[in-house]
Amino acid sequence: METVAKLKDLRKASKEDLVDFFKSIGEKPFRAKQIQEWLWKKSATSIDEMTNLSLNTRNKLKEEYTILPIATASQQISNDKTIKSAFKLHDQHLIEGVLIPTDDRMTACVSSQVGCSLSCTFCATGYMDRLRNLDASEIYDQVVAIRKQAEENYNAPLTNIVYMGMGEPLLNYKNVLESIDRITSPEGLNMSPKRITVSTAGIAKMITKLADDEVKFNLALSLHAANDEKRNTIMPINESNTLDVLSKALQYFYKKTGNRITFEYILFYNFNDSLKDAEELYRFWKKVPARINIIEYNPISEAQYTNTDPQTLEKFSTYLEQKGVNVNVRRSRGKDIDAACGQLANKG
Template sequence: MLKDIRELTLEEIEELVESWTEPKYRATQIYEWLWQKSAHTFDDMTNLSKGLRDKLKEHYVIHGIEPLQTQVSNDRTIKNAFKLHDANIVEAVLIPTKSRMTVCVSSQVGCSLTCSFCATGKLKRIRNLTAGEIYDQVAMVNKQAIEEYEIPLSNIVYMGMGEPLLNYQNVLKSIEHITSPEGLNMSPSRITLSTAGVTKLIKKLGDDEVKFNLAVSLHAANDEKRSELMPINDANSLAELKEAIVYFYSKTGTRLTYEYIMFHQLNDTMQDAKELAEFCKITPCKINLIEYNPVEGDPFKCSSSDRIGAFKNFLEQKNLIVNVRRSRGKDIDAACGQLANKNIAN
């Protein structure tokens, strides 16, 4: 099986072309085609000789992704299904708002974490995405944003299918390419990685002194409730999560975001608010309260507007920064927790 050339670094491509007695600058041209211009075939690389293109085809492939299906919500959110080279499917969502143009990208095919409220968690985890497959989602949706709304992407969130930290190397490599001048040249401050709380890898992010933002899917600040919602809590308790977050902040100085889905009479009481406020004292942070988005077969209901409002007010009285995040794309199953390759026509 031929290797995907996008797994090579620029230095490795330089060594490759020189071993073929090609000038070193050809490597930069190839690299720009792969990342800046998102070429998906070697024949696209028109400033290379046919002989070099043929040699590349003989030894390497480019495993790009293909648009499979697009659904547009009443609120202008666009859900994209992409087909991978091995026929697996992932989804990415373009979320246009007044102040931002955001893409939500996937990092895995399926997910192994089985969060009880998440549609993706009901899918079997099949494999990690490559850095190129993650990058392609961003590049293609950026093009879509310009074509549909005449505005390029302003923000990227790793909140789609999969747990990004369980695909650590490829996710970080994709961010390197997205932020590189040879790639999309986006600022890391406009990128947010969301995790369910893999504590040892949160610490590794700190050791790697990453420059992007980190969001933690919390959903309860009580071990019993959190384990009910998120089985990952059994092996990554709130005490361990606190320790990892404090460590991450000490290394990066980056303010965290906590994601907190509001479930009716499950995690929306004043006691829950007190526990959350206590947990959030550990480092500077902001809290996103998220309306629960129904998933077929789930027993949960969304908290009422009154309960969400009272919850928010309590947290604000504790001098915490709180936003209520209104879900977008619900009608096409594109909202938070709803990505599950549903209604895709193959």
């Protein structure tokens, strides 16, 4: 009997591969298009679901190919209705994805890697090893699963996707872009790329590559300090991707694409929350047209950082607003189930 290991992943097969396969078994080439429709438009997770193929054709397909969908291993619902899911991959690794419901949107937060290699000191995922990149289909599957949760639990469609889960998306560049192609294509889920945001800790050469590839989605930079010395302390990636280098890459990205850029800025108590820090952030903002999300910190057991106090947050955000910066103070969602920003570490 064939083992799964010897079978090819159907979702990695190109249309040309499938045309050749169908010709080899005496079938019409148009079957390849039917397969791709089942995979990416109807989100089929087994060959048996492909009922417009004859049983004989499906059996021949199963001799060569398999589908390796993710499976929901566990699910937790927060007091604020956020849903965190642990997804099991075909090789038994676990990743996490989150549905964040608000009054006007349903957002899927998806992972791009198993673990992470960047070691940001305030992030739970940063304390894990990076075991591997996710395939495009594994990212796509998270979106499909979370979309289903939105429909079944809240009777609402999925409106937004953020690549802000486990991992650094730009270190899994090819699969992340392929997953977005599948999600936004009319032959796929047909979502608008303007409703997708990819978040990076700041890989300058890959930001430049995004610009050269003329991507249509939005970009978010996890900034958290507009001072190299401070940023080096909490985000080691900054040592090789300094703020000056990043600002040039972001300027290039904006000039080439015109796509929206957001700076994510967590306020840590007595570290990056002073008016001097706000002034440094303003000076960095002046170089790159962006809006700023100020984020509440979600403490983790591995780190000693704490959230700033409400008065300091108010002073910080008011300073920026008075300078004409578009500032949004983002409250944490799903904190009670470790589903909030920076808390994903397969604990649930």
